[in-house]
Amino acid sequence: MHLPALPPLPAVSYVMPVLNEEGFLERAVRTILDQDYAGEKEIVLALGPSTDRSNAIALSLAAEDGRVRLVENPERDIPAGLNRAIAASRYPIIVRVDAHSELTPDYTRLGVEILGSRHAANVGGIMRAAGASDVQRAIARGYNSPYGLGGGAYHGDGAAGEAESAYLGIFRREAIDAVGGYDREILRGEDWELNLRIRRTGGLVWFSPALGVTYWPRASFADLARQFFATGTWRAVLVRKYGRANPWRFFAPGALVLGLTASTGALVLLTIGVLPWASAWTVLLVPMAAYLAGIGVAVFRIPDQRGIRDRLLTATTLVTMHLSWGAGFLRGIVFGGGRIFGRGRVVDRSRV
Template structure:
């Protein structure tokens, strides 16, 4: 578990891991970043009460560094990535191990089941499980079991992580997609298992959602610069829409039909909100168009403005995990 500022949810998240209906041994490695709350104290108390829990430091506070530190401190041949606020269903690990054995996959993962409490969170959850919001990614929208480009969280064979050198610590975001790409490039199988559903709590307001999706777009472009040929139309749609709407607004003082571009987009969003928002409360439904626009525009803007300075240097990749494996 990479953990940062998770005082509220950490104890319950760890409890649900330790309570898994799984016959094999389980260890939990908490990689704790420099939190602003009592996360460190909570983690230390959990470890003191249960010998299956180990705490390791992550001074950088960055997710890929935390994951590599936790993997290096772990001992078992199967590694499950779990977030500090993730709530696993009781059969999560058993289903994952069964799927690994049946498919021969290197990594299996399931559905990021977004669930909201407030009307805004409920609107985000709806958008994150619809093709209008996130395209056809099965770990968001569900679908049939089978090979996938990437999955949510992930349960890995240790040998696969060692083969690719663990998480690339250059990538502050999109590190899961990037490592799954390397697993597939080295002949491994990434497998989507819809029976593995993990509850996910969406961002609570538009500002936090915009920041999240801006960084998703920004770092997804960094991945595309690093690994040529990894961009498809689904990823290009948001930046293309942002460019088209911006151009339409710029030319509209001289050519009024330019306003048709943002107008058609907004009309499509309103219609899509009505279609996908069935079952939402009136308060959540009213927020759904704002959520769709925030996700699309933030992701597209992040992709378009991703600076070349974020690009990964060309020298050979070296991660904390690969250093540990070599004994550096």
């Protein structure tokens, strides 16, 4: 992929899908307007059929500042909304943002500099999850730990370098146009899928820990479970579509669920006497024992915890993430994605 040199301070379009984000939207938009970037800026919000005050907040922001523009996203899906926002945008740099994320003030300036110096198609940084309540902070700890989400560079403080994907992303418009934008059939994992196609056309995806984004995750375990079930389901769809292009780590949660299912069945049969304890069948208990030991180690190694309550909440977070993702993955392998979204976000009134 040949990309021409960037001019000094190229104009930037931020694109954001919005659905039921009343507790987050205004702050997210203001962190964009407050970026210390001297080039021209615009924000295009793709408004889904929200059932809260999100669209009213968006209308107010657009009336207050002409750089905020609005488009409708009746399909409600993230990829459709992003494509609509990109189509309505005007500038050569596309910055993909989320309503529940907040950019550091230097995010755009540093990102555009890296994009030009590396001749990259896309640049991303670190997602730093944060929480307002005890449960949300525990969920944030899961996001920020390799024990929760695995080995993605943007969940830690890895070294700068070529990357498989990027969290959100600062794109050259030419790179997005060259691959036809987001795939509207991929309702989750759309960023990974787009970056895969960009890389296959010769585009460079670059990770830099100098770029930081604050992410506000789900604030309840029920919402987290729904989100991760959907994420696992759509990862399975990507496995079905792209096979070995998927890293091996994405298969681990599904294998975990199968192993724990075998362990649970064996434990029941051993307990009621159908199987003898003095037999080789007890080997089926190994996955459960190993997993519980692993959770115990993780709970005591993850930082920023205070007391037994925090550790119990962290353990609940990890188990919810792993088993929901793994169950969704197995469902997706067998049945495909269907209309599973995991997009519903209950408003966190502590941030409204």
